[in-house]
Each structure stands twice: as structure tokens, then as C-alpha cells.
Amino acid sequence: MEIKIGVYICECGPNIAEKIDIEKVINAISSLEDIAVVEKFSLLCSADGKKYLSEQIKKNKLTHLVIAACSPKEHEKTFMEVCEQGGINPFLFQMANIREQCAWVTEDKDEATKKAIRLIKAAIKRVGYHASLDKKMIESNPNVLIIGGGIAGMEASLQLASKDRKVFVVEKNDSLGGLVQNFEKSFDDMKLTSEILDKKIKQIETNENIKVFTNSEVAEAIGFFGNFEINIVSQSNETEPVTINVGAIVVATGSNLIDLTDNTQYGYKKLDNVLTSIDFEQMNLSGNITLKNGKKPKSVAIVHCVGRDEKGYCSEICCMYSLKFSRYLKDKIPSVAINHLYSDLCIPGKHHQNFYEETKTDKISFSRSSDIKITQKGEQLNLTYSDEKNKTTNLLADMVILSPAIAPTNDAAKIAAITGISRDEQGFFEEEHEKINPVSTSTDGIFIVGCAQGPKNIADSIVQSEAAAGKILSSLIPGKKLEPEIKTSHISESFCIGCKTCLTVCSYGAITFDETKKVSVVNEVICRGCGNCVAACPSGAAHSKHFNFNQLYQELKEAVE
Amino acid sequence: MNPLKATGVPAKSGVNKTIIDFLDKAVEKKVFDAVIVPMKTPAQDSYSYVLVKEKSLLKEDGVPLPPTMFIQGAKAVSSITRRGKPPMKIAAVMRPCEIRAAIEIAKLGQIDLENIFLISMDCPGVLPTSDFLKDPKKHEQLFEEAIQKNDDSIMRPVCQICDKSSMIAGDLHIGTVGTKKGTFLIISNTSKGENVLKELGYTLNESIESWQKKVTAISADKKKKRKKAHAELKSKVSGLKNLVETFSECINCHNCMRVCPVCICRLCYFDSDKVKHTADDYLSRAKSKGSMRFLPDTTLFQMGRMMHMSISCVSCGACEDACSMSIPVAQIFSMIADETQSVFDYVSGRSIDEPIPLVAYEKEELSSVEDAHD
Numbered sequence: 001m002e003i004k005i006g007v008y009i010c011e012c013g014p015n016i017a018e019k020i021d022i023e024k025v026i027n028a029i030s031s032l033e034d035i036a037v038v039e040k041f042s043l044l045c046s047a048d049g050k051k052y053l054s055e056q057i058k059k060n061k062l063t064h065l066v067i068a069a070c071s072p073k074e075h076e077k078t079f080m081e082v083c084e085q086g087g088i089n090p091f092l093f094q095m096a097n098i099r100e101q102c103a104w105v106t107e108d109k110d111e112a113t114k115k116a117i118r119l120i121k122a123a124i125k126r127v128g129y130h131a132s133l134d135k136k137m138i139e140s141n142p143n144v145l146i147i148g149g150g151i152a153g154m155e156a157s158l159q160l161a162s163k164d165r166k167v168f169v170v171e172k173n174d175s176l177g178g179l180v181q182n183f184e185k186s187f188d189d190m191k192l193t194s195e196i197l198d199k200k201i202k203q204i205e206t207n208e209n210i211k212v213f214t215n216s217e218v219a220e221a222i223g224f225f226g227n228f229e230i231n232i233v234s235q236s237n238e239t240e241p242v243t244i245n246v247g248a249i250v251v252a253t254g255s256n257l258i259d260l261t262d263n264t265q266y267g268y269k270k271l272d273n274v275l276t277s278i279d280f281e282q283m284n285l286s287g288n289i290t291l292k293n294g295k296k297p298k299s300v301a302i303v304h305c306v307g308r309d310e311k312g313y314c315s316e317i318c319c320m321y322s323l324k325f326s327r328y329l330k331d332k333i334p335s336v337a338i339n340h341l342y343s344d345l346c347i348p349g350k351h352h353q354n355f356y357e358e359t360k361t362d363k364i365s366f367s368r369s370s371d372i373k374i375t376q377k378g379e380q381l382n383l384t385y386s387d388e389k390n391k392t393t394n395l396l397a398d399m400v401i402l403s404p405a406i407a408p409t410n411d412a413a414k415i416a417a418i419t420g421i422s423r424d425e426q427g428f429f430e431e432e433h434e435k436i437n438p439v440s441t442s443t444d445g446i447f448i449v450g451c452a453q454g455p456k457n458i459a460d461s462i463v464q465s466e467a468a469a470g471k472i473l474s475s476l477i478p479g480k481k482l483e484p485e486i487k488t489s490h491i492s493e494s495f496c497i498g499c500k501t502c503l504t505v506c507s508y509g510a511i512t513f514d515e516t517k518k519v520s521v522v523n524e525v526i527c528r529g530c531g532n533c534v535a536a537c538p539s540g541a542a543h544s545k546h547f548n549f550n551q552l553y554q555e556l557k558e559a560v561e
Numbered sequence: 562m563n564p565l566k567a568t569g570v571p572a573k574s575g576v577n578k579t580i581i582d583f584l585d586k587a588v589e590k591k592v593f594d595a596v597i598v599p600m601k602t603p604a605q606d607s608y609s610y611v612l613v614k615e616k617s618l619l620k621e622d623g624v625p626l627p628p629t630m631f632i633q634g635a636k637a638v639s640s641i642t643r644r645g646k647p648p649m650k651i652a653a654v655m656r657p658c659e660i661r662a663a664i665e666i667a668k669l670g671q672i673d674l675e676n677i678f679l680i681s682m683d684c685p686g687v688l689p690t691s692d693f694l695k696d697p698k699k700h701e702q703l704f705e706e707a708i709q710k711n712d713d714s715i716m717r718p719v720c721q722i723c724d725k726s727s728m729i730a731g732d733l734h735i736g737t738v739g740t741k742k743g744t745f746l747i748i749s750n751t752s753k754g755e756n757v758l759k760e761l762g763y764t765l766n767e768s769i770e771s772w773q774k775k776v777t778a779i780s781a782d783k784k785k786k787r788k789k790a791h792a793e794l795k796s797k798v799s800g801l802k803n804l805v806e807t808f809s810e811c812i813n814c815h816n817c818m819r820v821c822p823v824c825i826c827r828l829c830y831f832d833s834d835k836v837k838h839t840a841d842d843y844l845s846r847a848k849s850k851g852s853m854r855f856l857p858d859t860t861l862f863q864m865g866r867m868m869h870m871s872i873s874c875v876s877c878g879a880c881e882d883a884c885s886m887s888i889p890v891a892q893i894f895s896m897i898a899d900e901t902q903s904v905f906d907y908v909s910g911r912s913i914d915e916p917i918p919l920v921a922y923e924k925e926e927l928s929s930v931e932d933a934h935d
Contacts, residue, residue: 499669539826
């Protein structure tokens with residue numbers, strides 16, 4: 001086939017026109033091999049520009065297109081669409097970035113022009129080695145699996161369920177509700193938690209588009225965004241395993257408190273009347289705050305920041321619920337004296353400071369402390385600690401409530417292994433990006449919400465569930481096919497030595513190992529074309545379809561010639 | 562890490578006999594089902610690795626410490642286990658550098674070590690193949706004498722500067738230097754090795770102190786020589802001009818790559834179409850350089866190979882032995898390998914638990930790149 005490359009230079013208003021001698025550029029490249037036409041245009045990304053380009057492609061019967069303009073980050077997609085309108089494959093196109101890389105950064109017009117010529121020549125050379133790549137469309141399943149039936153999981157399921165989208169909730173306990181069902185009231189409105197919970201549970205139970213599996217676990221999750229196959233097993237083994245198909249997964253498996261069993265500092269499980277926050281929530285919920293001997297406590301110490309130093313992070317919510325505990329106590333035992341011992345008080349949020357000020361009374365004190373040690377002293381507990389001035393101080397209390405750090409659940413590692421999502425240093429599931437993709441994971445179609453991702457309060461958990469639901473609703477549309485990445489990697493069967501290096505570097509779980517052939521195989525639906533495997537492959541078997549060796553070599557050679 | 566434990570065995574008949582006796586006993590008691598060990602070829606003029614189940618054959622022809630290294634042992638073991646672990650227990654008897662190569666490529670899935678027992682010995686070095694072939698009988702004699710006299714001057718140049726000639730990376734090691742008179746040591750390095758010795762009824766109570774002392778001394782001495790030799794070599798080959806000159810004799814036969822135990826690519830990049838260019842390309846290269854020598858890309862090949870495998874190079878010297886143009890490739894590669902490996906505090910083949918640095922995926926490295934763009 002005859003190659004006819006059209007080169008179009010965008011003036012980008014004055015951006016490029018004033019900084020680069022475009023006529024000189026045109027002269028330098030017009031006579032190059034395979035060049036059919038070289039033109040300039042004032043603003044190629046405008047409606048007029050796009051129309052002009054697609055007409056030019058047809059009129060000049062172009063086979064390849066090179067646009068010299070801005071960064072491909074800005075308009076590559078725009079011009080790829082133009083290619084389609086003009087009737088050529090969008091991958092037979094290359095951009096030369098003469099704005100950000102020349103016009104905007106090179107002061108000297110001559111130098112900028114020279115550089116622009118090089119970049120355009122390199123793009124022309126490269127585009128000749130491009131291959132047509134075809135779009136793939138795959139059927140998708142709109143249904144969603146939610147692992148964990150706590151507040152975050154319930155919220156996500158309610159947001160997502162509709163008549164054309166089934167939601168499956170897998171809960172390991174025998175009922176929905178999660179950690180929150182231990183709470184009498186929620187911070188800071190001090191409303192009954194059961195009211196919110198009961199309402200949500202009822203909504204779920206009456207929603208025919210939500211199916212809940214209690215006492216169940218996900219045993220296997222295979223597939224990719226749009227097409228996951230999930231195997232659910234019942235913990236009691238009473239029922240047969242169930243296989244369901246979904247298009248997305250929301251992991252809402254919540255959190256735990258750190259295990260204090262082996263801790264010697266706080267006397268947990270060794271001394272009577274030393275409770276964790278959850279123990280106390282449950283005791284309070286039972287309506288009966290009492291000591292082991294049945295009496296009501298006259299003094300209670302609440303120890304914040306338990307395990308914070310070892311864990312290396314602030315668990316965000318402990319200060320707030322510890323304040324709430326003061327209210328619980330005051331409501332039920334008005335005469336009780338309460339001492340809060342904290343390392344740092346962390347009470348962010350637009351209403352929360354008020355709550356703290358209102359809680360603080362003469363019978364509720366707050367002391368900054370460190371090196372706390374709890375021992376028995378007669379009927380009471382003795383808390384020895386260093387105060388703010390580093391002075392060793394003693395405090396007697398009938399009851400101690402510990403606010404331990406929030407930690408990942410015990411089965412987090414197992415869930416990570418099953419779903420293929422990664423965990424951070426602390427063991428929480430890791431978001432794709434802390435700021436720009438906080439509920440996505442490195443695996444397309446798997447989302448993390450609530451405390452499974454890190455410590456957070458009820459409101460934030462719900463916000464995350466709504467965010468994940470939004471992501472799923474906008475990308476996994478019933479009846480709409482999905483368009484997977486086209487510029488994927490490929491592993492040559494004859495060059496692969498079967499060292500499995502690529503399997504360890506693939507962040508998307510897109511590579512599997514064929515045990516009979518002893519070679520790695522890329523699943524092109526999952527592959528996002530990041531190129532990790534290409535870089536890591538010690539034997540040159542992996543290559544990237546739109547960034548193959550020859551394309552890069554030709555481009556580079558021309559650029560440095 | 563398993564602590565080194567040792568048993569003493571009588572040394573009266575030399576290291577070959579001692580190892581053969583040990584293997585014989587182990588096969589007899591079915592601790593091993595088979596042995597892969599260097600054997601004398603029927604023509605009696607060379608050695609090759611033979612997988613043997615027959616005890617009589619082992620006793621007759623087995624030479625665990627042959628005077629040459631025709632084949633790097635790791636390549637032999639790889640041939641057997643490339644497609645998965647063998648269904649029987651095989652003892653592989655090789656020199657320390659061969660074992661290190663085996664461990665190195667096991668990390669890349671080219672050897673399955675599960676049913677393989679790696680057995681090494683203190684290595685006096687090997688003779689260059691070309692020397693040996695001139696007169697095999699004479700050189701067998703010379704090799705024996707060299708061992709007796711602790712003289713490495715006739716060995717491969719890289720053997721003369723090898724500071725890892727007693728490195729234990731495998732399961733068992735036969736210690737012959739610095740031991741009590743009339744005694745050799747069988748030292749276990751792994752629980753796998755220890756179990757073998759226990760199954761054979763050995764008690765592991767022999768001290769390895771004097772052996773270790775001697776090994777440390779030899780290694781320190783060789784390290785000094787190595788440093789000096791590398792420094793001299795460096796002055797001769799560094800800089801593009803010297804490098805091009807050094808490799809100008811290369812005839813592009815790629816023998817060095819083919820015999821290298823850690824060169825594991827199915828198709829070398831330098832044998833592929835990617836380095837075959839059009840006449841036009843060569844003309845423009847000739848034009849820009851003034852002239853161009855053919856065959857092309859010989860220095861590029863050497864440098865490419867260096868980039869690819871210096872981190873895994875075990876300085877065995879197989880490449881230099883195979884070089885028909887007598888280019889000191891092994892010496893150059895050992896020099897580069899020392900430097901690249903030290904960057905990562907890595908010693909190729911030292912331990913199966915140390916991942917190869919260039920293929921170890923460190924997430925932090927990724928975010929450090931990301932952060933650089935923030």
C-alpha cells in the first residue's frame with residue numbers, strides 16, 4: 001500500500017505561530033519521503049479545524065496523519081476521533097508536541113524552530129511504523145457484588161440496586177449492620193444509631209434487586225471489569241456454594257481494633273474493668289454500665305491513642321467516639337467523674353469542636369499523657385503516666401475504657417488475595433490514588449469503601465460508598481458494551497522463557513501462566529498497556545502494541561539524527 | 562539460614578574418590594535416585610555431565626572435580642528440570658560457580674530445584690579448554706600437580722582471581738582445604754542437605770573452624786589479586802575507544818552467549834531481526850562515522866550482553882573459554898559484574914531467597930519516580 005502522510009501544523013492561536021517559524025518548518029519537511037501534504041491551520045482543535053482535517057484526509061486520500069500541535073495529553077483523543085471521521089484508523093496517527101516542548105519553553109525562535117522540525121520528523125518517521133489497531137467491545141454484566149454488609153456496604157447496595165442492576169451482598173456474620181450495630185448513638189448528633197440502621201436494613205430486605213448472603217464468604221473472584229465470576233460459600237457449609245456473575249465489586253469489609261491480648265501496658269484481659277471501645281459500646285447498648293462487682297463506676301478513665309505509636313497513624317475517629325462515651329456515661333451515671341488521657345486530640349469537622357466544648361465540664365477533664373501503665377490498686381485501677389511536663393502522675397479510676405487503633409480485619413489478606421487488590425503498609429486495602437482515585441483500586445472494576453480502606457467515621461464511609469456507586473453507575477451501564485484498552489501488551493510465545501517476572505510486576509493481574517506451554521499469557525481485556533511487563537521481561541518476549549521497539553527506535557533515531 | 566554443620570570423612574584417596582564414595586553410599590541407601598556428575602567420555606579425552614542411575618558406572622567414570630569445564634553445570638541441570646521438577650531425587654555435583662549459576666537461573670524459572678541436591682567442593686580452578694585439548698593426559702597430570710602445590714597459575718584467568726572458590730550456596734559442600742590431615746568435611750548448608758547427611762547416618766559434630774579459616778585466607782588473598790587484576794584491566798578497556806578496540810577482534814560468533822549459563826533468552830536480541838538493518842541505514846551510519854566495520858555491532862553486542870546479565874554473572878569463565886579470538890571477556894565481565902552487583906549489595910547465586918535486583922518489583926521505587934513528577 002502506498003503511504004501518504006499528511007502533516008498539519010497548528011498555530012494554536014499565537015501560542016505556536018509567534019514562537020516558531022512555521023514556514024521554515026513546512027519547507028523542511030515537505031520534501032520528505034511519503035509526505036503527501038503539509039499545511040498549517042490556525043486552531044486545529046476547533047470545530048472548524050476538525051472539520052477541515054477530516055475533509056483533508058478524504059480529499060488527499062491520506063493513509064497516515066501527523067499533527068504538530070500541543071501535548072497529546074490535551075488533544076490526542078480529539079484528533080484520533082478526527083481520524084475516524086476521515087476514514088483512517090485512529091492509530092495511524094501521531095502527534096508532535098511543538099507547543100509545550102518547543103514554543104513554550106525555548107526562548108530563541110531559531111532553536112525552537114529547529115527543535116520543532118526534529119520532533120515532527122521523528123513523528124513522521126514513527127507513524128510510518130504504526131499498525132492499525134482495532135477497537136474491541138465486550139459485553140458487560142451490570143450487577144455488583146458487595147463484600148461486607150456494614151454501613152458502607154449497605155449504603156453502596158442501596159445506591160446501586162435498580163430494576164436492571166442486581167446487587168449481591170455477602171456478609172460473614174449472621175446479620176447486616178456491621179460494627180455500627182454495637183453503637184447506641186452516633187457522634188455527634190447523638191441520635192439512636194438503630195434508627196438509621198433499621199431503616200437501611202429494612203430497605204435492603206424489601207428491595208427485590210438486592211440479594212443478601214449472610215454467614216457467607218467470597219471464596220473466589222475471577223475475571224475483570226464487566227465480567228467477574230464470583231464463588232460464594234456459606235461458612236456453616238449448610239448450603240451449596242453459589243456462583244454469581246457481576247461486573248463490579250465493592251469491598252466494604254470494615255475494620256477491627258488492634259489486638260491488645262499480648263499487650264502488657266494496659267492490662268487488657270488481665271485486669272477487671274479494663275474495656276476496649278467496642279466492649280464499652282456493647283455494655284452501654286445493654287443499658288447497664290457496671291463494674292465486674294455489679295456496682296456503678298464512680299470514676300472512669302478513657303485512654304485515647306492506644307497503639308497509635310506502634311501503628312504509626314492516627315485512627316481519626318477515636319477522639320470523637322471517646323467524647324461520645326462521656327455523654328453516654330453522663331446520661332446514665334450523672335455523678336461519674338471522667339478523665340480523658342490523650343496523646344493528641346483530633347477533633348476536625350465543622351460541628352465537632354462545639355461538641356467537645358459542650359462535653360468538657362468540671363467533672364470531665366482532659367489530660368495530655370504518655371507512657372501510660374495500668375495496674376490494680378485495691379478495688380480500683382491505677383493509671384501511671386507522664387504528664388505534659390514529663391512528670392509521673394497517678395490517676396485512680398473504677399473503670400478504664402481504651403480507644404485502640406483501628407486496624408484491618410483479620411481476613412483482609414485473604415480478601416486481597418482473592419480479589420487481587422493490594423494492601424498498604426498498614427494492611428488496609430490500597431486505593432489507586434489517595435487524592436484523585438480514592439475509592440478505585442489498581443484493578444479496574446473493584447472498589448474499596450469505608451474502614452476497609454482506612455479508619456473513618458460513618459459519614460465518610462457513606463460518602464465513599466456513594467462515590468463508588470457513582471463510579472459504577474457511570475461506567476457499567478446496563479446494555480452498554482465496554483471498550484477495553486487497545487494499546488495492550490503482548491507476550492511472544494516463542495520468546496518467553498517462562499521466568500514469570502512479568503507476573504510479579506503486573507499491577508492489574510492481566511498476566512497468567514500457561515503451565516503446559518510454560519509461557520506467560522496476557523489477557524488483553526484486563527491489560528491496561530502500562531508497559532511494566534515490557535520493561536521487566538528479561539528475554540524481550542513482552543512488547544507493547546503501540547510502543548513497540550521499532551516504533552520507538554525509528555522515532556528516537558530521527559529525533560537524535 | 563541454616564547453620565553450617567559438618568561431618569568428617571576419610572580423605573586418603575583424594576577428593577574425587579571421596580565424593581564418589583559418598584554418592585555411592587547415598588544412591589545405595591536411596592537417598593538419591595540418580596546423580597548428575599562430570600564423567601570421562603569413552604574416548605578418555607574430555608568430560609561431560611552425565612545423569613547416571615547405575616552405581617557401577619558412577620564408580621568407574623565419575624570425576625566430580627574434572628580438570629576442565631566443557632559444559633557449565635547449570636546448563637546441564639537446566640536441561641533436565643526446565644519443564645518442571647524431576648520425579649526423582651537427583652544429586653548435582655558441580656563447582657561452586659556452577660551451583661551459583663544454577664541458583665541464579667532457578668530464580669528465573671529455568672531450573673526447578675525442588676528435587677535437586679546441589680553438592681559443591683572447594684574448587685582449585687579449571688584449566689582453559691584449549692590448553693587441556695592440546696594434550697589431555699598431560700594436563701590431567703598438571704592439574705593434579707597444581708592442586709598438590711596450591712598453584713593456580715595454569716588455571717583460567719578468572720579462576721586465578723576467584724574469591725568464591727569455596728562459597729557454599731548449594732545443599733552440601735565437600736571441604737578439602739585446611740582440614741585435619743587425612744580428613745575431608747561434608748558440610749551441610751541447608752536443612753535439605755542436613756537431612757541427607759542424617760539419613761546416611763552421619764553425625765554432624767565435626768568442627769569447620771580450620772576449614773573456614775583457610776577458606777577465608779584464600780578468599781582474602783584472591784580478593785586482593787582480583788582487585789589488582791581488575792584495576793589493570795580497567796585501565797586497558799575503559800572508555801569507548803579502548804572498549805571498541807578490545808572488542809574489535811570479535812567475530813560475532815556469539816559463542817560466549819551460547820555457553821553462558823545465565824544467558825537464558827530463547828532468542829538473543831542480537832540474533833534477531835531487530836539488529837538487521839537496511840543498506841540505507843548502514844550507509845548513513847558509515848557516512849556519519851566516516852566508515853563502518855563489518856560484521857556490525859560487535860561492541861554493541863558485548864555491551865548489550867553486559868547490561869543484560871552482569872547482575873547475574875558468576876565469573877565462571879565459560880565465555881572466555883569459548884572465545885575463539887581470545888578476547889578476555891570473562892575478565893571484563895567479572896569486573897563489570899562485581900561493580901553492578903555491589904550497587905545492589907547482591908552476589909549472584911549466593912542464595913535462592915535473594916531476588917535478582919533488576920526483576921524485583923519495589924513499589925517504593927515506582928512512587929519515588931511518581932514523586933519526582935509532583
